[in-house]
Amino acid sequence: MSAVNIAVRAFRKLEPEDIKLLQAMEEQMKNYEYAPKDAIQKQSEFAFSEIEYRLPLLIKNGLVQGWRGKYVGYGLTTAGHDALAINALVKADVIEAFGKPLGVGKESDVYNALAPDEKQVALKFHRIGRTSFKKTKLKRNYTVTYSYTPDWHHQSRISAKKEYLALKLLYPKGVAVPEPIKQTRHVLVMSMIDGAELYHYPELPNAQAVYDEILSNVKIAYQDADMIHGDLSPYNIILQPDMHILIIDWPQAVSTKHPNAKELIERDLRNVLTFFQRKYGLKNRLEDAVTYVTTNTKTNLTAQD
Ligand SMILES: Nc1ncnc2c1ncn2[C@@H]1O[C@H](COP(=O)(O)OP(=O)(O)O)[C@@H](O)[C@H]1O
Ligand SMILES: [Mg+2]
Structure with missing residues (x-):
């Protein structure tokens, strides 16, 4: 299952506290590749018991991963970052329902979604720093797991922003490009195109x-x-x-x-x-x-x- 699919499936079950915890972890990932519980606690201002309860569920749903090195830490998975971007787009009334994959490029996954005005839009999830992937055979089909460099999210956010700014300049000049709608984190929203x-x-x-x-x-x-x-x-x-x-x-x-x-x-x-x-x-x-x-x-x- 792709990261976006994991994110969409998990997103439906998320409570506001889960979003807050994910956001706290996202913030702490500026300081750590994997944030220790203390840092997550300080950032979220949740009681430890709340964190103890929520973290395992977020891990189970594929949004967070644990890491054991010199200390024990936690980081957002690609799906975790995707879920936060999807949450922001839903909150901002940019999208209402999630659709199907439109294309998988080397450096992006593109999906369609429905906007509140019934228009179809395309969501381009930037994946700069997607390094390698592993094909695993399941019972009936294959699943593909990608690996990412530690700063993939930062790079992808820059990439999404650059593309959004480029489209914002090009579209009003009449260049034949998709209409830019919004950029949030590593995701660019644009008009869906056919062809x-x-x-x-x-x-x-x-x-x-x-x-x-x-x-x-x-x-x-x-x-x-x-x-x-x-x-x-x-x-x-x-x-x-x-x-x-x-x-x-x-x-x-x-x-x-x-x-x-x-x-x-x-x-x-x-x-x-x-x-x-x-x-x-x-x-x-x-x-x-x-x-x-x-x-x-x-x-x-x-x-x-
Ligand atoms: N606005 C859009 N509407 C529909 N499909 C799109 C849109 N943008 C991209 N796609 C599909 O996603 C694929 C990858 O998009 P692209 O912007 O070329 O990213 P990459 O950097 O991964 O090549 C495209 O080849 C196309 O099939
Ligand atoms: Mg391309």
């Missing part, structure tokens, strides 16, 4: 139009938001059912004033162009793409309605 990664699309009726539309969006991002994606590839471009594209996955975006801006925009464009050349025989040239994107001329939006 599939360009890479997985079996065939394109008009590859040139799709390529042109990608370039015009890369250009608006560059010219109007001063931003370079930095990890552009056919995996981070979604083709929607109406054949228009969306560019996703922006946490590593950099400013056009970045010292490596030139290399990064060239690499982004090369990744896209090579794909279209190999798969669809497009004859466009990289220099032209770079000039088109980086020169401040009127953006050609003919590929869009």
